[in-house]
Amino acid sequence: MGLVVIPALIPDIPKIYDIYFKAFNNEPMAALMVKILFPQGITEDFKKAHAASTLEYWHHAKHQYTCKCVDTDTGEIIGMALGDGYFHERSEEERKDYGVTWLEGSEKERAEKILTPLHEVRERLFGNKKYIYVHVVAVDPKNQGRKAGAALVQWGIDLGEQSGVPVYFESSPTTIGLYEKMGWHRLKETVVHKADVLGTEEDITVPLVIRFPSYAGNITYEDWKAQGFPVFKK
Template sequence: MGFIVLPASIPDIRLVYDVYFAAFDGELVTQILFPWDIHNEDFRKGHAAHTLDYWQKDKLQYTYKCVDTETDKIVGMSLWDYHWKERSGEERKLPAVDWLQGEQKDRAQEFIRAFWQRKEELIGGKRHVYCHVVAVHPQYQRRGIGALLTQPGIDVAQQLEVPLYLEATDNATKLYSKLGFEKLNPGVVLSPHVAATDQSIEAPIMVKMPTGVHSFEQWLQN
């Protein structure tokens, strides 16, 4: 018995995001994108409905769950985009923050723009695998689950012979380095307004190259 990673299904939506919100409770990303009580039942119902609608429309995004096979509990999740074809500018336009208004929307849009713009500079429309998030419930962290949840993306990137690109947290860079990721500099610079600090902060960017390609720079030249 142990842990197993499987594709998430529609009945898993609430349980998968129970893990996400537990893992990132109080973190900058949830404060900016979901500036409400993330444990409120009305918010969670609305979020689940929005997620279901997105799952039914998107053709390139895949969600995975990690299950504790002894308890059947979902203890981790990861979210991936598999871009096996090159994309036009229209296909990769800046996502809109339609669920917020006013200053909250402006801050969230600036936050998303910073990550989107850096990815555009580095990847553009080229083929790649993108990791949105890897989240492990706090009670199950440091048990190898993060590595298990990263493996599906690693496998697909290797099959496609493309880079796997992600934005890491400072705490996660050690894990990704062990899995063969390299850190790209500079990372994503967040303004004091977005970070709610006295100065800008930098979020790490990491990439894992498929076997046979020695560096990200080498891949860019092809």
């Protein structure tokens, strides 16, 4: 059995997002996010509308890349990841947060209480500097344990190695171990989702992790900031 991570194609959209939703529903923190961000449920009609919206977005997206993890023996897609590659400094307009445009009223307000703090911390940490933001790493639950997640995480690491910029990810309490095992470091800053927003008994802290290119040495985020946010060279 071999695994390969390659760019996702237009015909892959329904499959990769089917994996996305299945994977999120299989992980406690992620399942909460899906319920808040898509409160109407993941129906077949929703999936069709979401696929159409994703295709439209792909026509004008300048920074976001989606990849798939494929079993080379069967050709089956078993995982997906998407991330933003910010390889040039961006203006305030380019970094603007447009909020949750697909919801209204109290549902919109609740979802923005989740997403807005994540955007705000990225702005504080990086602003207009060059970095890679990995949004999502998802593996089909029936294919858990086959190291597809590690292969997808490595995709992000390789982008950082090739471009000389750090890679940033918002982990979850249950997946942080994978990232630390692969050389990522927790940042001092975190995001805390409040229990009254999540509908849980306790607040949940989101671990924020970063990984610099291996040739940057044993550098911390604070070192990188003090040095003026450089792009590293081999």
